[in-house]
Amino acid sequence: MSRRAKIIWIVGTALLLVLLLVLRFIPYHGQICEPAGEAKVANCTSYQLLPFIVFEVAQFLDKMSGAITAVATIAIAIFTFTLKRAADKLWEAGERQLHLLGETLAAQSRDMQASIQAATDSNAAITSDQIAVTNAERQLRAYVTVQDINMVNHRLANRVGTLHDNIVPGAVHTYRFSVILKNGGMTPAINARTNINHNRFNSTIPADFHFPDSTNFGNALIGPQLVWHTPSITTQAAELETPLVGALHYLWGWIEYDDIFSSTTRHRREFCFKIECERLQSTNEFWVGFAPHSKFNAADEDCLRHIDPAG
Incomplete structure (x- = not known):
């Protein structure tokens, strides 16, 4: 039993004892008496x-x-x-x-x-x-593209002809080629670096050809809407004018450059041309043309090779 329950039990017992003690002094019986009449005798009734x-x-x-x-x-x-x-x-x-x-x-x-x-x-x-x-x-921004191919003929010394002492131009002994690049943008191409190369093939360029660089590197700053010539390469006239059967000549290169906006990445432009040669039968004149090759002609992320980090 808890302490609280004990206290309640003790208090309850004490109250019960007090009640019994009070009842002890209360009489159990009494009388009710009516007022006496003429007989002078009171009528009383007993009760509990x-x-x-x-x-x-x-x-x-x-x-x-x-x-x-x-x-x-x-x-x-x-x-x-x-x-x-x-x-x-x-x-x-x-x-x-x-x-x-x-x-x-x-x-x-x-x-x-x-x-x-x-x-x-x-x-x-x-x-x-x-x-x-x-x-x-x-x-x-700067947009550098190929505008044209520049070709210079290097000849032997002129000679005097037999007819009326006319001057006969000397024969071409060397052809010199360079690529004309143009910045078609509205801002300059800065920190530009380029390379150009040339080679002869017995047929078309092999499918796995990786277009190697030559020692012909160049540096430039190309203003907006201006042109710039790459370093030149030379080839002997005999190689072009009397080629081997099936032999083909190709000219290729690239340019890498920055623009003036710091948020843009470095740019790259690749180019490759087939040198087409033909001697015209009617005049015996030697004609040279340049046709874009199917590979190594692209810009920026479409280029065959990645940008040279050394550039």
């Missing part, structure tokens, strides 16, 4: 005290039942009214709290939407600026 008290209390309560009911009804009404007022106040408080919560959520939603819209507008503005900058760089 406790049942009599209980009976009298019951009669009193029975007589007062209407008043007790009225008082109880009034008390219930007061309690009901008080309960209603408390419920109304609680409802109003709940309504105010819900309304305040709704306003708070609405304000948070507006703030969040405003923040999202601001971020969207900011991102859109940044993206628009980036697009504008990128487009401007693409429009203004």
Whole structure:
């Protein structure tokens, strides 16, 4: 048994003993006497005290039942009214709290939407600026392409002819080739580095040919809308004018350069041409032309080889 239970048991026992002690001094029997009449003799009736008290209390309560009911009804009404007022106040408080919560959520939603819209507008503005900058760089940057092939004939000394001392041009002994590059952009091509090479093949270039570099390197700065010649290469006239059967000559090279925009990468342009030779039968004139080859003609990421990091 717990301490609290022990205390309750002791207090209950003490109260019971006190009640028994009080009942000990209350008489068990009594008399009810009616007033004496002419006989001067009182009429008394014996009774037990406790049942009599209980009976009298019951009669009193029975007589007062209407008043007790009225008082109880009034008390219930007061309690009901008080309960209603408390419920109304609680409802109003709940309504105010819900309304305040709704306003708070609405304000948070507006703030969040405003923040999202601001971020969207900011991102859109940044993206628009980036697009504008990128487009401007693409429009203004340097674009180096091949404009033409330059060929110079080196001849022997002129001689005097037999007819009226006319001058006969000396025969061509060497052909010199260089590639004419043009910067078609609006800004200069800077830190440019180039290479050019030439070789003869018994037929077309092999499919696995890797277009090696020569020792003919060059450096340049090409202004906007200006042209620039690569270093030149030479070949003996006899190799072109009296070629071996089926022999073909090819000229190839590349240029790598930067533009003035720091956000862009280095650029590369590859070129390769087949040297076509023909002697015209009607005049015996020697004709030379240049036809682009199917490979090693590309720009930037489409190039066959990667940009030389040493450039």
